[in-house]
Structure formats: C-alpha cells, structure tokens
Amino acid sequence: MKLYDSLTRQLRDFAPGSPPRVTVYGCGPTVYDLAHIGNFRTFVAYDLLHRHLRWRGFEVDFVVNLTDVDDKTIQGAAAAGLPLGEYTEPFAEAFLEDAAALGFLPFASHPRATAYIPEMVRLVEGLERGGHAYRGGDGSIYYGVSSFSGYGRLSGKGGTESEGRSRIDGESLGKRDPRDFALWKLAGPDDEAVGAAWESPWGRGRPGWHLECSAMARSLLGGTVDIHMGGEDLLFPHHENEIAQSEAATGRPLAHFWVHVRHLKVDRRKMSKSEGNFHTVRELVEEGHDPAAVRWALLGAHYRSELNFTRAGLDEAAAALQRLLDFRRRVQELAVAEGAEGELADRSAELLEDFGRAMDDDLNVPRALAALWTLVREGNTRLDQEPTIGPGDRTALLAALAGMDGVLGVVELAAATRESAGAGEARIQRLVEERDRARAARDFALADRIRDELATEGIRLDDTASGTRWRRVRATAGHRPPQDGPKPVE
RNA sequence: GGCGCCGUAGCCAAGUGGUAAGGCAGAGGUCUGCAAAACCUCCAUUCGGCGGUUCGAGUCCGCCCGGCGCCUCCA
Structure with missing residues (x-):
C-alpha cells in the first residue's frame, strides 16, 4: 500500500515498523466547542485509513487526542464560569x-x-537537559528552535526568522528567537481561576499546545509512530513544532509517515462561523439527514483534494446510499437455485480486488467507488436477466459488498439507522394491504393516495411481480426536534 | 510579500506520457394500471488559455488567466 508522506513529499510504500502492528496518532479536536463537519472530514479520513489498514490485516493502534487545555478552552471555561473540566467534558x-x-x-x-x-x-525536563529549552523573559519555558537543525523541514517554513506578529509577541514575551514557542506557560490569574494550572519544576503553569501531542504520542505509542495524521492546517506550526520537540528529546523520527487531510469547504467557501456556513454533525442529523449520508458526503473526494460540502451533495449521498441498500436487500432476498454459477462470484472477487487496489493507492476513494458501482450495476443486470442466483454467487457477491463497505462504513451504518427508526410497521403493512386490495379492484385513485401518504413518511413502495414491497428510504420520519446537549458556542 | 495546491462534460469526481473511470442530472427505450426501482442506449475528438519537449501530453516544461490554502487560533 502506498501513502503520500508530507515530509518527503512523495508517495511511498507503507510498511509498519513492527508488523502486524501499526501505530497511528491523529490530532483530534480542541474541545472548546462542538466539532464541525470540517473537523469530521479529517476524522472520516482517519477512520477510512483505520478501516483499510484493518482490512489489510494490520493490528491498528489508533490514538486520537482531545485537546482540553489551551487558550480557547480556558477562555471558554472562564466565560462560562466553570472549572476547565466541566466546560470541556x-x-x-x-x-x-x-x-x-x-x-x-x-x-x-x-x-x-x-x-x-x-x-x-x-x-x-528532557529538552531542558538537552539544551533545547530556556526560560523566557515572562517566566515561561520556551523551545529554542535554533537548537534543532531539522526545523522547517516538514512545512518549508520557519527556516528564516519570520516577521510581524510573532516577532512582536516574541519581544514582549522575552523569547530569544521569534520562532521559539512555549513548552510550559506560567499560570496567570485566568488559568488559576478555571483550574488550568499544575505544579512543575518551573512553577505553576500549563503545557503549550504542541507539547501535548508530543507527550501523548510518545507515552501511548512509543518513540516513533508509523503514521501521524492531521488536518492540513496543522502542518505549520503544530506538526513542525511536534517534530522539533519529539526528535530533539528522543533522537528518533516522530513518525514514519505524515498524512495531512485537505480542508473541507462549504458552499465553495472556507467554513467559518462568521460566514454562516458552519455545520455540526448533530445539527444535520436533527434536520433529518441520515448520518450515513453525512459520512458519504465527507468521504467522496480524495483526502488530499478539496471537498466542497453542499446540501445538494448531501441529498445525492442519500440517494447513492439508497441504491446500495436496495441492491444489498435484493441480493439477500433473492431466490437461490442450484445450477450453473461462478461467473458472478469471479466478477465479484475481481471488483473487490479493484476496490482494494484503489484504496491501497493512497486511499483513492473515488476510484474505489467506481469498482463498487460497477459491482452494483453488473449485479443488477445479471439479476434482471435471471431472477435466481446460485448459493456460491450470492455468497461471493455479498462478501464483496461487505468487504467494500467494511472500509467505507456506510451501508451497514445506514441499515442500522433505518432499523432503529422502524416503529409503526404493522400500520404500514396494513396500509400496503389496503392499497393492494384497491389496486385489485382497479381503484387507482385510492391506491395512489395511500402511496403518496406513505411517501411523505419516507416509505417507498415497489410493485414487483411477487407483490408489493415497502421500504424506508429515510432514516427518520421527518424533522426531529433538537435534542438536549451541547450547542455550538456563539 | 514568502511557500504550496487546484482548474477534466450541466453538477460531483478519478486519471502515476500511450490515446478520457465512476456517480448525479438529462434524452430515448424495456418493465408497470400509473409510478417507483432496476436494466439497456445516448450524453467530453477533449481535459482554463497559449507556446514548448516528445513518435505520442489531461498527464512533463514555460508563460498567461482564474480559483484556493498556509504563513496567526484552527481538522
């Protein structure tokens, strides 16, 4: 399998340091607010890699941190008048x-x-012993960037002294070099007020943001992780600084692969609260969107390409999901007949391999989806021609579908959501039977009225040769009132 | 200003120098009481523009036009 490594800027063959174990560290959310769908585009990419590695037989240790102490969480807690943990949890x-x-x-x-x-x-302490840390004019402990020769290699930035704000800040904080960053910030009254201060050899204080990831990755996964992931914005300064800290402390590479996910856009623009295009997963679900459709909409493009999120895209995702669900159900419910078989099984295996090859190629989801759709189309064609299937063909077809979905994680998820929304089935069945009687009596006006009524509830009817079937094509019956829980911070 | 990315059909989106995947939408058809679903056929002589390299370029190089990201908290 190949992965694009941001550090070497090339596609490289992936092999873990100690197979079959793979260690992955992904930078997670800062819990000062609800994570938005932009965050989740990145996290869906984490999950895709996680699932694909598992499918390929690796034992994956995937760690995603929660940043619960930094400027924003402290500000939020102070504004809410809560201790830090009560605010962030x-x-x-x-x-x-x-x-x-x-x-x-x-x-x-x-x-x-x-x-x-x-x-x-x-x-x-280790960095201090190694001569990489010093106390700044404000009493905080800083990392001395000039002590680390590799600084700037990941991002291509920071090699020369930058200008503007960082330089001005640097002067006021008493840093030796404007590029230097805080390892341990001395606690101020605001920090103490919310309990964001801990004892240390340098006085009461709190960790710098970059330090958190270095320490957690090392402590949970060891000195070098196989893959370190994050959003593209973290390339600089966050990951650059992590490298500087970790590698200066251990003398070993922090990660064998650096994987960065391109940012999501919403309606062609960068998502931000001020633009009014800020969405959270729960908000979309409360509007009646299927979480599986949200997932689909977030994984459709290659992870290193721009992905534009729109309502239209979400609707398209829901339709795609329905087609997959219909196909799977069709295969599951098909009459099995002994006889000549093997063609479908061979083709299913072939397409599953195509799918896997695409995912092996730096998680090329669009190409993998082409294999999925080909499986659906060719399967449907064959089933249209011959309405029965051999047991081996069926097993292989369902296995291919399940294999692909095991990586994509959408079909099973959508099916589960629909099942949990399954109240009132007896009533639906009664209406379907009433409509069948109306149709038999050629009272099509009544039949159509029942069909339309059920459609508004998200129930679709199919009149087939073997009778009328109904299925739920939406996860929910309609708009659901917002649930209790955290709301986005304004 | 510095570093970097992108521009493929109405829309979404692959394409790793060898002659344009896939999905949606649309048109026609099969099936159907009508639908829906499914399937079949059609739907980019062409990849922002202009040059260049090459037997051959969407793919490499140069310039131009347009869009975007990072450089500051940010997935």
Missing part, C-alpha cells in the same frame, strides 16, 4: 457521540491532554 462527549454516529471504529484511546501533565513535564 460535554464537548469531548459530544465528539465521541458524533464519531459513533458516523460509524467510526473505536479508537484505541482518545487521551485528554490534562491526563498527561506529568509526561509533558518530563518531556520538557
């Missing part, structure tokens, strides 16, 4: 709920930064 829970709603495989762990303060302190 609902957002951490919400993130995990949304991840589950989108069908994420559970992460090996999702460490909160505040639980790793001792590890961070030890890391700074």
Whole structure:
C-alpha cells in the first residue's frame, strides 16, 4: 500500500515498523466547542485509513487526542464560569457521540491532554537537559528552535526568522528567537481561576499546545509512530513544532509517515462561523439527514483534494446510499437455485480486488467507488436477466459488498439507522394491504393516495411481480426536534 | 510579500506520457394500471488559455488567466 508522506513529499510504500502492528496518532479536536463537519472530514479520513489498514490485516493502534487545555478552552471555561473540566467534558462527549454516529471504529484511546501533565513535564525536563529549552523573559519555558537543525523541514517554513506578529509577541514575551514557542506557560490569574494550572519544576503553569501531542504520542505509542495524521492546517506550526520537540528529546523520527487531510469547504467557501456556513454533525442529523449520508458526503473526494460540502451533495449521498441498500436487500432476498454459477462470484472477487487496489493507492476513494458501482450495476443486470442466483454467487457477491463497505462504513451504518427508526410497521403493512386490495379492484385513485401518504413518511413502495414491497428510504420520519446537549458556542 | 495546491462534460469526481473511470442530472427505450426501482442506449475528438519537449501530453516544461490554502487560533 502506498501513502503520500508530507515530509518527503512523495508517495511511498507503507510498511509498519513492527508488523502486524501499526501505530497511528491523529490530532483530534480542541474541545472548546462542538466539532464541525470540517473537523469530521479529517476524522472520516482517519477512520477510512483505520478501516483499510484493518482490512489489510494490520493490528491498528489508533490514538486520537482531545485537546482540553489551551487558550480557547480556558477562555471558554472562564466565560462560562466553570472549572476547565466541566466546560470541556460535554464537548469531548459530544465528539465521541458524533464519531459513533458516523460509524467510526473505536479508537484505541482518545487521551485528554490534562491526563498527561506529568509526561509533558518530563518531556520538557528532557529538552531542558538537552539544551533545547530556556526560560523566557515572562517566566515561561520556551523551545529554542535554533537548537534543532531539522526545523522547517516538514512545512518549508520557519527556516528564516519570520516577521510581524510573532516577532512582536516574541519581544514582549522575552523569547530569544521569534520562532521559539512555549513548552510550559506560567499560570496567570485566568488559568488559576478555571483550574488550568499544575505544579512543575518551573512553577505553576500549563503545557503549550504542541507539547501535548508530543507527550501523548510518545507515552501511548512509543518513540516513533508509523503514521501521524492531521488536518492540513496543522502542518505549520503544530506538526513542525511536534517534530522539533519529539526528535530533539528522543533522537528518533516522530513518525514514519505524515498524512495531512485537505480542508473541507462549504458552499465553495472556507467554513467559518462568521460566514454562516458552519455545520455540526448533530445539527444535520436533527434536520433529518441520515448520518450515513453525512459520512458519504465527507468521504467522496480524495483526502488530499478539496471537498466542497453542499446540501445538494448531501441529498445525492442519500440517494447513492439508497441504491446500495436496495441492491444489498435484493441480493439477500433473492431466490437461490442450484445450477450453473461462478461467473458472478469471479466478477465479484475481481471488483473487490479493484476496490482494494484503489484504496491501497493512497486511499483513492473515488476510484474505489467506481469498482463498487460497477459491482452494483453488473449485479443488477445479471439479476434482471435471471431472477435466481446460485448459493456460491450470492455468497461471493455479498462478501464483496461487505468487504467494500467494511472500509467505507456506510451501508451497514445506514441499515442500522433505518432499523432503529422502524416503529409503526404493522400500520404500514396494513396500509400496503389496503392499497393492494384497491389496486385489485382497479381503484387507482385510492391506491395512489395511500402511496403518496406513505411517501411523505419516507416509505417507498415497489410493485414487483411477487407483490408489493415497502421500504424506508429515510432514516427518520421527518424533522426531529433538537435534542438536549451541547450547542455550538456563539 | 514568502511557500504550496487546484482548474477534466450541466453538477460531483478519478486519471502515476500511450490515446478520457465512476456517480448525479438529462434524452430515448424495456418493465408497470400509473409510478417507483432496476436494466439497456445516448450524453467530453477533449481535459482554463497559449507556446514548448516528445513518435505520442489531461498527464512533463514555460508563460498567461482564474480559483484556493498556509504563513496567526484552527481538522
């Protein structure tokens, strides 16, 4: 399998340091607010890689951190008049709920930064011993970028002294070099007020943002991780600084592969609260969108390409999902007949391989989807011609579908959502039978009225040779009132 | 200003120098009481523009036009 590595800027063959184990560290959300769909585009990419590696037989240790102490969480807690943990925890829970709603495989762990303060302190101590850290004019401990020769290699930035704000900040904070960044910030009154201060050899304070990931990755996954992931914005300065800290401390590479996910756009623009195009997963679900459709809409483009999120795209995703669900159900319910078979089985295996090859190629989802659609179309064609299927063909076809969906994670998720929305089935069945009687009596006006009525509830009827079937084509019966829970911070 | 990315049909979107995947929408057809679903056929002589390299370029190089990202908290 090949993955694009941002550090070497090339596609490289992926092989873990100690197979079959693969260690992955993905930068997670800062829990000062609800994660938005832009965050989740990145996290869906995490989950795709996670699933694909598992499918390829690797044992994946996937760690995604929760940043629960930084400027924004402290500000948020102070504004809410809450201790830091009480402010951040609902957002951490919400993130995990949304991840589950989108069908994420559970992460090996999702460490909160505040639980790793001792590890961070030890890391700074090590950097201090190695001559990489110093106390700035404001009393905080800074990393001396000039002490690390590899600085700037990942992002191509920071090699020369930058200008503007960082230089001005640098002067006021007493940094030796404007590029230097805080490892340990001395606690101020605001920090103390919300409990964001811990004892350390340098006085009460809190960790710098970059330090958190270095410490958690090292402590949970060891000195070098196989893959380190994040959104493209983290390339600089976050990941550049992580490298500087970790590699100066351990003398070993932080990661064998650096994978960065391109940002999502909404309606062609960068998503932001001020643009009014800020969406959360729960908001879309509350509007009646299927979480599986949201997932589909977030995985459609290659992870290194721009992806534009629109309502139209979400509707298209829902339709695509329905077609897959219909196909799967058709195959499952098909009459099995012994006889000549093998052609469909061979073709299914072939297309599953195409799918796998596409995913092996730096997670080329669009190409993988082409294999999926070909399977659906060719399968339907064959089933239109011959309405029965051999047991081996059926097994192979369903296995190919399940194999692909095991990586994409959408069909099973959509099916589960529909099942959980399945109340009132007896009533629907009664209406369907009433309509069948009307049709038999050629009372098509009544028949059509019943059909239209059910359609408004998200129930679609299909009149087939073997009778009328009904199915739920929406996850929910319509608009659901907002549920209790965290709301986006204004 | 510095670094980088992108521009493929009405829309979404692959394409790793060898002659344009896939999906949606649209047109026609099969099936149907009518639909729906499914299937079949059609739907880019052409890849922002102009030059160049090459036997051959959407793919490489140069310039131009247009869009975007990072450089500051950010997935």
